[in-house]
Amino acid sequence: MSEARNELDRAMLEWMADAAFKPDAARFERLALDLFAFQFEHCDIYRAFCEGRGRTPVSVKNWRDIPAVPTDAFKEYALRTFPESRVRHVFRTSGTTSSQRGTLYLDRLDLYEASLLPTFRHYMLPDLPEGGRTLIRALASDPAEASDSSLSHMFGVVVQACGSGASGFDVANGTLDTESCVHQLRRAIQRGTPVTLCGPAFAFVHLLDSLEHADERIALPERSRIMETGGFKGRSRAVERRELYAAISEYLGVPEERIVNQYGMTELGSQFYDGVLRAPDAPRRKEGPPWARVRVIDPETASDAAPGEIGFLVVVDLANTGSSIAIQTADLGRRVGDGFEVLGRSETADLRGCSIAIDSLLGGKNP
Amino acid sequence: MTQSAVTERLLQLEEAGKRLRERSVREVVAALAATLDAWRDPTSAWRRSLEAELPKETGFAPDMVRTGMSLALESWTSDAFLDLIDDELGGIEALEAIEGPTVSGYPTTALLLAGAIPSPTLLQILAPLVLRSPVAVKTASHDSVTADLVARSIENQDPQLGECVEVLGFPGSNANAINALLEAPCIVANGSDATIEAVAKRIFPGQRFIPYGHKVSVGALGPHAVTSPECQESAEALAQDVVLWDQLGCLSPVAVFVSSVDKRAPERFAEELASALAALEVRWPRCRVDVATGESIVRERSMAEMRRAQGGSVRVLADSGTRWTVVLEDDTELRAQPRHRFVRVHPVASESVLLDSLAPLSPHLSAVALAGFGPKSHEIARALADLGASRICRPGSLQAPPLRWRRDNRGVLTPLARFSEHSRESGES
Structure with missing residues (x-):
């Protein structure tokens, strides 16, 4: 070097x-x-x-x-x-x-990890004392199973650095093990241990669908929190974020002000988080390191x-x-105070004629 | 608008249709032809209203609307209208016949519009009326103007015919209203592939369904079209095809393929095209675009710059904003197309490479502006038709299809018609 x-x-x-x-x-x-x-x-x-x-x-x-x-x-x-x-x-x-x-x-990897860890701590675990550990469950694969997933890697680093004994991953062989996940969450409830439940938004949808199907509602202990990230493109079902947060509140008992959206992407070494856990009364906005x-x-x-x-x-x-x-991302957003808001991507850009982007015609070559 | 309100309108249309079919076809066709004539007249109230109102909704330059409509309707004469009826339906006689080959329309036709290009809207409203089929029109989200003006122009010409057009302005998200509209026995649907698919799922086997999905057009220039001074003429003509309707129509070219042994020819053409687009931007400023569209233009320019950085001979010729872009590619790969005056110029080594390059686009190919291939032109045109191009014309005329143009490779009137063979023997039995 x-x-x-x-x-x-x-x-x-x-x-x-x-x-x-x-x-x-x-x-x-x-x-x-x-x-x-x-x-x-x-x-x-x-x-x-x-x-x-x-x-x-x-x-x-x-x-x-x-x-x-x-x-x-x-x-x-x-x-x-x-x-x-x-x-x-x-x-x-x-x-x-x-x-x-x-x-x-x-x-x-050390620099990559040195960037993600203090940022996660700052925005997701602001109340965790230095050297403290907490229960972290990730609705994602263990990094050993998905070595090329930056999200799994991030969760692996976070679990290793801040996770308590029962922390771990709830996706195996590419499938969300909802039974095991709910079991772990129930144990946390029995013990009164707050949970930091993290994962991609579509994984939360699967978990919530499963709870709804079983007509099951669980109330995670006070001070629990959720970190969700990513969109739904290419997934079987897309859910509005507002709807997702309402369902999380209903089925997992975590209030909206303790649900954090993370904005990150594989191409970046740093991530951005809603600042709600640090400043619950401020307008929801993304902040970063x-x-x-x-x-x-x-x-x-x-x-x-x-x-x-x-x-x-x-x-x-x-x-x-x-x-x-x-x-240069393909995401749209706007400034909110000293942070920013991500507004997603317009899937169909302003169609006023009968033409269409060639990528759509060819089956979505571009995202 | 409620489901029952739409159902009510469809029933009223059906009754109006019964009254219409009591009139002579000749009279109805004459009224429709006169309506078309009124639209062809640039000084008519309808044209003036369109030029005043459509730009407010779409951002289209008023003068572009004026020129675009004049070009589009230039050949749509009364005679052409009658010829169309002759060619596709066997003439007015077939519509009036009670024995032999007879033609009729459906009790009602539902028309779902998309986009904001006026001439297809005009024709799609007039067409079912030729068959004395009343039409319920769901306006496009970006254009609430044209359909209403067309309906009023028909009513002005012939009040009873006017009763056979109902313009419904509910949003596409109103599923109940859409479901009620789709009860019509004949459905004409314009829209994205996703829209067409969604509508198709709600169609029953006995219904006639005529979908018009999204398509694109291209330019194909041979060596004779890119030498001086033809190069400038080709560029100016294609620039007009691009700029009209801000490249949002299925007849708008999104790419131009340049075939020439002169290796400099594609670049020379790209430069001429850029100059022509810049000049037309002054005359007909492009509509404002949303941020997503702007971002996609910026992104595609950046990706072209990356290809150049990788060692390619790609060039980006563009304004300082996002108003027009020419990307001179160094290959024939079909790439993302943000439209809104964004054109890619591809060099092709031969005619066969041109055809091979267009093959993946085949199911979505609308028209090709073809020039400069000399004696090979007919052979290439035939091959392009075999690829699915429904129109092959010279540069500068893409946006002015004849009335008989078989958009999406199907007729104007025949898809709306029910043909019957009534033999004398069966009549006697």
């Missing part, structure tokens, strides 16, 4: 270990520009992409000017700053509607959208030292 990269990683690990978890604009700016310069030098395709836009480390003076690569690019190109021989781990997108899956190549920032971009001007206006999200994530610092 180059000295420049080592230096960047050291700086990032230091920031991630800082318990203050406070924004630091100057630090962000300096590290962002350094990381951009490094990736410009060590990732040929990214350099050519930036040069095509006339952006170089010499011309870019502000982190907002760093060119963002679209998430689709991770499906077609190896966006990494190190040779293939140094790939240590690979995460892939779920690829529910696409034949191609986006791939994130990592040459080290100080080393990652989200911009809401107006496609017409390619600049930041006005406050409250809808745009698409660009994430500048300094945890992505080995891949790409700036990611």
Whole structure:
């Protein structure tokens, strides 16, 4: 690994270990520009992409000017700053509607984990004392079973670092074991142990369907919390988030103000969470670690959208030292206070004629 | 609108249809032809209202609506209308006949509109009336203007015929109203593949179902269309095909395939096309698009830049916003298409590569603007027709199909008709 990269990683690990978890604009700016310069030098395709836009480390003076690569690019190109021989781990997108899956190549996992863990603690376990442990159940596969799932990996790291003895995973061989999950939840109720129940939104739908089918309602202990993430694309049933939260409240007994939506993606080293557990009275909005920032971009001007206006999200994530610092997502959102709100993606963009996107005609090649 | 209200309207239409069928076909057809003539007249109240109202709902440039309608209706004359009846139904005589080959319509026809391009709406409302089948029209979510104007123009021409058109403006999410409308014996449905599929599931075996799903069109240029000065002419003509209706119609080209031994020809054409789109943006500014559409345009441009960064000879020619885009590709892969004036230009090494490239699009291919292949043109046109293209024409005329155009490879009137053979012998028995 180059000295420049080592230096960047050291700086990032230091920031991630800082318990203050406070924004630091100057630090962000300096590290962002350094990381951009490094990736410009060590990732040929990214350099050519930036040069095509006339952006170089010499011309870019502000982190907002760093060119963002679209998430689709991770499906077609190896966006990494190190040779293939140094790939240590690979995460892939779920690829529910696409034949191609986006791939994130990592040459080290410690930085990835050093980013996710304090963020999870900060937003999901703000009341857990330093060194404390709690019951965490994940409606996901054990990372040993799904090694290329970044979500499973995240849950694995969290369970290992913060989980108490009965913590674990409720998906085996790709199937949610609702019986085992409910059994674990009942045990927690008997013992009065708060549960942190995490998983993709569609897994919650399966769990809730199962409870509804059995006409069973369980009330998780006070201080329990839910973390749900992801959408429903390509899944058998899509459920409005409001409807999902109402069902969680009804069948699991967790009030809406203790349900947290996480916004993350395979291509990112950092994640964003609803701040409801830290600030229950504030408007629901996404927040993230100080080393990652989200911009809401107006496609017409390619600049930041006005406050409250809808745009698409660009994430500048300094945890992505080995891949790409700036990611242009296909998600729409808007600023809410000092955070942001994700509004999802418009599935059918403004059809006013009888034409249609070719990708739809060809069976959904693009997500 | 409630289910019972829709049912009530359908019953009223059925009664109006009975009264209509007591009149002579010739009289009805004459009234419809006169209505068409009124729409062809750019100074008519209907055209002026459309030009004033449609842009407010769609964001279409008013002058584009004016020009688009003039182009679309130019050949839709009364004579063409009568020719269509002759060609498809065997003439007015067949509609009036009581023995031999006879033709009739259904007691009612339900028409589900989609999109906001006016000329198909006009024709789809007039067509069932030729067969003296009253029509219940569910307006498109983006266009509540056109169907209403067409209905009023028919009523103005012939009040009794006007009673045979009912425009219903309920949203597509009103499942009860939709279900009631789908009780009609003949259903014409326009929409996305998902919409068509959803409607198809509710159709009973005895009903006539005529679906019009989404389609796309392309341009195919041979060597003679991309040399100077033809290159500029081809580009300007295709740019107009793209810009009209903001590339939202099934006749809007989404890609242009350029076949030439001159390796510079595709790039030269792409540059000319970009210039033409920029000029037309001044004349006919594109409608505002939602953020999702804007994002998809930005994303597709970025992905093209990535292909270039990977070593390809891809180029993105675009304005500073999202108003027009030309992507010069270096291969023939069909990629995502955000529309709203976004065109890909593909180089093709030969005519066979062109046809192979279009093959995956075959089930969804609408029309092809073809030029510059010299003596090979007929052979290529035939091959394109075999691929499913329902229209092959010169660049610049994609948006002006003749009245007889067999959209989606089917007739205008025949799908709505019931044909019967009444032999003299059976009549005597």
